[in-house]
Amino acid sequence: MLLLGIDLGTSSIKVSVLDSETRRCITSAQYPEIESEIIALQPGWAEQPPEMWWEHVQQAILICNAKKLYDPQDIGAIGVAYQMHGLVVVDKDQNVLRNSIIWCDSRAVEIGNRAFDAIGGEKCLSEMLNSPGNFTASKLAWVKENEPDIYQNIDKVMLPGDFIAMKLTGEITTSISALSEGVFWNFKKDEISGEVMTQYGFEKEVIPEVRDVFSEHGKLKTKIASLLGLSPGILVTYKAGDQPNNALSLNVLKPGEVAATAGTSGVIYGVTDQLTYDKQSRINTFAHVNYTTRQKHLGVLLCxxxxxxxxxxxxxxxxxxxxxxxxxxxxxxxxxxxxxxxxxxxxxxxxxxxxxxxxxxxxxxxxxxxxxxxxxxxxxxxxxxxxxxxxxxxxxxxxxxxxxxxxxxxxxxxxxxxxxxxxxxxxxxxxxxENDGSVGAAIGAGIGIGEMTLENAFSNVKALxxxxxxxxxxxxxxxxxxxxxxxxxxx
Known part of the structure; x- marks a missing residue:
């Protein structure tokens, strides 16, 4: 079986096709060749159009197909990695309502600070493991305060990878890992944070259905399959933020293991099994890709x-x-x-x-x-x-x-x-x-569909x-x- 991995970055989209049996990357493509623009309407703001990401995803897949190094019909599962903490909002017809407020946008900092004080600092840190800061929940609160006409038309709130999966399948899902990176998750109760939802006045219906990171997140729509030369019904079986995905691709899965990356942003990401937090929320703790309510593997992230x-x-x-x-x-x-x-x-x-x-x-x-x-x-x-x-x-x-x-x-x-x-x-x-986010997403897809396991996916990987x-x-x-x-x- 072949696996398709998509890495939605800030600068570009990277796509790779992987042979699940040999773990060999058959080919990769990046689109566009020049770095994508970040829209800054005011100092400290940062936005990108989600439909631009979707266009670039399609182009990257078609470039891979055009190399004729594989049969696109042999692709059996898709994985998606994505820039973390972005806000994408759609209406009931899955139309995007505004540009995505992306990870490095600072406009919601004060809103997050007010929520931190109102909920209580100790409660935020001990239960959500983070201050609401300028994470996704606070960005949504900014839209609610400043763009009420847009807010009232929101059907679902998504992270960037959820949006790409929606465009592929027509289904909208999320995961504990994704919700935690938006500071929507209460780790002590292992449920969506009632405190954050109440503080910001969010309706519970805006949160998509929660599924495991490695699970079915929808089937490729026939129309999209025809457009991309793929088989209809292919499963999207993995979605993860770029840093948990980078850690996965480096086999950083156990407590004490640490990964780093230095792209547009720089990150050190370490795995722990403790509900740990920084008292000043200068570093952040999120659910790792292998987090479960029984085995709480978390990622401590410096960004x-x-x-x-x-x-x-x-x-x-x-x-x-x-x-x-x-x-x-x-x-x-x-x-x-x-x-x-x-x-x-x-x-x-x-x-x-x-x-x-x-x-x-x-x-x-x-x-x-x-x-x-x-x-x-x-x-x-x-x-x-x-x-x-x-x-x-x-x-x-x-x-x-x-x-x-x-x-x-x-x-x-x-x-x-x-x-x-x-x-x-x-x-x-x-x-x-040798490491690549899109290859990591393809491996995640393989784990999600059962072609490999977390234990054997990296058995042949050696350091350069x-x-x-x-x-x-x-x-x-x-x-x-x-x-x-x-x-x-x-x-």
Whole structure:
């Protein structure tokens, strides 16, 4: 059987076709080739049109089919991974009512803060394991307060992956994992949070039917199957947020195992079996893909909004027409410390690990007689690595102490400079793997349809290499200076 995996990213859609027997990825496609736009109608806002995602999903699937490396009729199950925390709302006819308010949008921060105080901080943290913050529930509350005409027409509330599954199947479902990432879930009671629903005045009917992550989420509609060259009735058997899915694809499933990624945003994601939370909600706890009411596996997530998006901005601003590989090579010729330049990378909305402050991005110690573009390239990558160290120290204070971190050799981890800075700043070895979110979604589909199990899905996966700290002391000194600069922006 062949498996189709869809990864709905912020920048693009990635699709892969996997052979379930050999675990071999037959082909992949990404669409569009240029990065998708984020609409910012006001500072701190971030939106994307869900129908754009759907168009891009179709194009990516058709590109894969056009390579004629497989028979599309042999695809037997579909899995979907997606950018987390976004809000998609549709009416009773499944028409999208507004652009999606995506993960890095900050408009609902104050609404979430008011809810945190009204419900009670201790209750929020001990039962939902998070502050409502600017997560999906608070974004929906913003729509209710500011766009009442839209709100009254809402039939169902979805995460981005739920929307793609709806377009494929016509069915709308959700999962405990998805509800937890929207802060709709009460972990102590193992049910939808009555406190959040009451506080925000939401009707229970807006929540879709809850199903397991690995289960049937609908059958491919005949019309869509014909459009995409697939067999009607194919099951969508897996849906998960991009970070739980990244952890799945790296075989991070047991308590104590930790994954990292550095794409548009940066994440460290560790698995625990404890109902743990940060008292300031700077890191967040959600239900992992293998969470059940009997075996409570949770993902503790550190998210940094301003990571790869800053690297992209630097490329577009200082190195238009230059490849990332060339930027990385230029940065590698600069010594650690970037000739004194320091970069604070937080320029993509409110940062949860900074108590939801919008700090902005900053370049410090710029010397017009010394610094060249290569210094900026390196300083940006070091600044992003230092932001990971800052967040990891918060995780350590909350009991997450990784001895090794697994990451895919992609995005910023494809840069030797960034990987070296990350390993030495954090003081933790990193195992690099061939890793891809769309392949992870395809594996999830295989588990969901019973073609493989969580126990055997990764039996043949081996690390490409292990990178261990080599010059940690030097990076510690640079990090301390970087941290002092950050703290001037936090006052």
């Amino acid at each position: 940094i909004n301003g990571t790869g998006i800053l690297n992209r901005w630097v490329k577009n601003t200082f190195a238009a027409g230059t490849s990332y590989d060339q930027m990385n090579a230029d940065a590698a010729r600069v010594k650690a410390g970037s000739n004194g330049m320091r970069v604070i990378p937080f320029g993509n909305g409110a940062e949860r690990m900074l108590n939801n402050k919008t700090v902005g991005a900053h370049i410090h110690n710029l010397d017009l007689n010394v610094h060249k573009p290569a210094d900026i390239f390196r300083a940006v990558q070091e600044g992003i690595a230092f932001s990971f160290r800052y967040g990891l120290d918060i995780m350590r204070k909350n009991g997450m102490n990784p001895t090794v971190i697994r990451a895919g050799k992609n995005n910023m981890f494809s840069s030797e400079v960034f990987t070296e800075a990350f390993v030495n700043a954090c003081g933790v070895p990193v195992e690099l793997y 290499r292990l990178i261990e700290p080599q010059i940690k002391r030097e990076y510690d000194e640079i990090y301390r200076e970087w941290k002092r600069l950050l703290e001037t922006h936090l006052k």
